[in-house]
Amino acid sequence: MESEPGEEEESPLVEEEESQLAEEEESQPEEKKLPPQPAEKKLPPQPAEKKLPPQPAEVILAQEQAVSRGTGEKEPEGGFGAGLLEGTLILTNKRLIFVTLAEAEEDLSEPTDFNPFGKLKLFYSDAEDLKSIPADPDNLIVPLISVTSVKGHRGNGAKPKLEIKWLEGRRERSTEFSQRLTGKRSRNLDDWARTMERLRKGKLSLVSLPEAPGLDTLEGQVLRVLSDSQEKGILTIGHLVEDAFKIELDPNQVKVASEKLTSAGLVKRRRDSSGENFYHKRSPLGDDDSSA
Numbered sequence: 336m337e338s339e340p341g342e343e344e345e346s347p348l349v350e351e352e353e354s355q356l357a358e359e360e361e362s363q364p365e366e367k368k369l370p371p372q373p374a375e376k377k378l379p380p381q382p383a384e385k386k387l388p389p390q391p392a393e394v395i396l397a398q399e400q401a402v403s404r405g406t407g408e409k410e411p412e413g414g415f416g417a418g419l420l421e422g423t424l425i426l427t428n429k430r431l432i433f434v435t436l437a438e439a440e441e442d443l444s445e446p447t448d449f450n451p452f453g454k455l456k457l458f459y460s461d462a463e464d465l466k467s468i469p470a471d472p473d474n475l476i477v478p479l480i481s482v483t484s485v486k487g488h489r490g491n492g493a494k495p496k497l498e499i500k501w502l503e504g505r506r507e508r509s510t511e512f513s514q515r516l517t518g519k520r521s522r523n524l525d526d527w528a529r530t531m532e533r534l535r536k537g538k539l540s541l542v543s544l545p546e547a548p549g550l551d552t553l554e555g556q557v558l559r560v561l562s563d564s565q566e567k568g569i570l571t572i573g574h575l576v577e578d579a580f581k582i583e584l585d586p587n588q589v590k591v592a593s594e595k596l597t598s599a600g601l602v603k604r605r606r607d608s609s610g611e612n613f614y615h616k617r618s619p620l621g622d623d624d625s626s627a
Contacts, residue, residue, distance in 0.1 A: 393465060394541070396534075396620050397426040398564040399524055401515040404433055404475070420473060423563075424497075424512050426527060427465070428534060428541060428619075431482075431499065433475040433512065434468050475510070477501050479535050487525030495523035499531075530620065542621035545600050553592040556580050558601060558616065566605065566615040569593065 405419040422435035468474070477499065484500040498511040514524035533539035548555040553576075560575040561567060567575070573589040576582070593614050596602035605613045 393427050393429045394619055395425055395427055395465065395562075395564070396541075396618050397527065397530070399424045399512075399514055399527075400563065400565060402433070402524070403513045403515060404510060405513065419513075421515075422473075424524070425468075426531065429479060431475075431477045431479065431531070432468065435471055435473040479531065482531065482535055483507065485528045485531045485535075487528035489523065489525040495525040497524050497527050539620070541619040542617075544617060544619060547601065548596075550580075553584075553588060554595050554599075557589065557592045558596055561602060561614060561616040564616055564618065566613045568611060568613050572614065 400423045401421065402424040403419040403421050420433075420435055422433055425432040425434065478501075481501045481503070482499055483502060484498075486498045488496040488498060495514040496511050497514075498509070500507055500509040502508075512524060530539065547558055550556060550559060556576045556579070557572055560572060560579060569586050569589050572593065573584050573586055576589065577584055590612075593602060593604070593612075597604045597614070601617055602614050603617055605615075607613065
């Protein structure tokens with residue numbers, strides 16, 4: 336039978352090829368499926384790495400002017416403290432610093448416990464802050480972490496002293512400092528021993544003080560001249576501000592500025608038996624302030 340025009344007959348070869356392909360597909364082994372993998376165990380979240388608290392900046396905690404540095408030998412004739420290094424002793428939260436350069440000289444005519452005849456010549460370094468301390472071979476800088484022993488001595492009419500020992504490399508060194516003036520204070524240089532020991536062992540917390548006023552204000556200028564931690568009266572403060580900032584002041588202006596600083600918690604006031612007020616800058620040591 337003839338096919339109609341337009342129709343195509345399937346070739347026997349094509350049918351044979353399709354049959355062979357079908358047989359091959361049936362003969363292929365069934366693909367083995369891998370067993371399901373156990374779900375990946377998620378590690379518990381790791382705690383955030385603890386960072387050490389930032390170290391506080393170095394701040395001045397106490398200063399003592401007119402300090403003699405020596406080993407306790409008998410002083411030679413020729414005057415009180417002759418032959419000994421004299422300067423200012425500074426305690427920070429990290430170091431003990433003895434400064435001898437840029438010394439100021441002052442004649443003290445008022446009698447004291449250790450100088451009943453008056454006319455005592457003082458030598459000290461006027462250090463307003465750590466940046467104002469120049470390098471000098473006679474200066475002594477002792478990191479508190481290197482201190483191995485610190486002792487305070489006072490009694491039987493002796494001058495308040497601070498004796499320290501520290502390591503410099505493998506070598507142990509020692510020296511002592513003597514306070515030449517005490518005045519009417521409840522604490523002196525020998526009290527630094529307890530403060531240094533607590534600082535060295537990390538057992539002393541510092542007090543945060545209010546922000547200081549700018550030097551474009553009288554309060555800021557008064558605070559600057561009180562930065563040596565020494566107690567001063569209104570007249571002395573006024574003279575120092577006038578000399579430092581080249582201005583003229585009335586004592587009442589100085590008193591008002593000093594009282595504002597006292598109210599702000601930056602300065603402490605002490606009234607003596609005559610009713611006169613004396614002021615000194617508060618220390619981050621708080622109640623442990625050794626200049627009180």
